[in-house]
Amino acid sequence: MSAEFFIMLLNPGIGALLSGAFCLLWLSQRGKTYILYASAGYGINAAGFFIQDIVFQYLVTPLPQSGERILTNLMFLFSGWLLAAAVLGRYGRRPHYPILALTTVAATLALGWFFLVQPSVPGRILAMNTALGVVTLMIAVMLYPVRKKHMIDRLIFAVAIVSVANYVLRPLVILMVAGGFGSDTSFQHSLYWTTVQFTQPLISIALALTLMVAIAIDLIEQLRQEARTDKLSGLLNRGGFEAAATAALKRCQAGNSLPACMIIADLDHFKQINDTFGHSVGDAVIGLFGRHVAAMCSDEMVAGRIGGEEFAVLLPGHEIQAARLFAESLRACPWDYWSGMLPPKVAPSVSIGVCAAGPGADLHGLMNHADEALYDAKKAGRDQVRLFGTRPAVNVVRIKIPQ
16 A cells, blocks of 8 residues: 555544544543534544544545545535534634525535536636635634633644634635646646645644634533532632632732621521421522622622531621622522422521721731621521621610609
């Protein structure tokens, strides 16, 4: 076998390996459909190169006017569809399907014309590369406004730009330098096809590696988030809350010294709910209140479940009265809205303590002060908000002494 045969195996071999690698990744992360799209995209790409370069060159006689290339070119285009869906899917976005559909129809008509009506190797090459260029350009345009948190996000965007140049500029440069793409019989030995054999594997590997690194980063971030999250309430666990709240408090104390307040909330008579209705009902109460806290909190707030039925919220940039109003909104949890999810006789309530951060306050001191205010709320009869430093009002009975 000639060296050319092994070069022809380069694209299908690399595509098959990448397809298998993404398939194995997907088997361990089946919730991420975009990984399966990447596997299918590389698999179809590998099959297209194998049919075009191996099957109809070394195993089977080519069809008249290289008709098999209509099939393989459509396979390459569909592979581009799937890879676009894979890249964009990683960012929670979908391809612009009308653009893909219009591009596919236009490419199919152009291929049919340049194969059957007016055979032209340059015509079909330019038509195919233009279609793939539109697909990769769509990826680049849709990724441009995406917030790029990691270097790998910028690399994925760079690979998309390089892909656009590969499909749009490379054929034009070769057309200017070599004056054409060769005839049907000499196409496999043309300068154009030689560049395809080298540029396509490089771009395929670059895209696959960046996407795999992105998947690994996402998995690490997911594991880190799971380690910091309380599964029952959906909020941060105590460790996650203390780490995030400490960092937020330091940001408040630096620079402009923004105010900050701490809220500690505790579900009233929670042990009684557990003992009377069972732990499943108690878990439901925690989960519902956690959902309520998450819905009420803005992005800059830090919320967590710090104990069995105890929750904490740090409010950066909030004065004490604003924090009290926010605490009242937490206390007014819409239990009636979730009445169908709890037994009829379950009527949860919440006691809340609030304190403001003084100069140089640390997190544990704040939590202790808020906890003291919470204790005052419990003593005052529960289902209420108390501020640190204030005590429940005492009813004084005045006795009128006769003169």
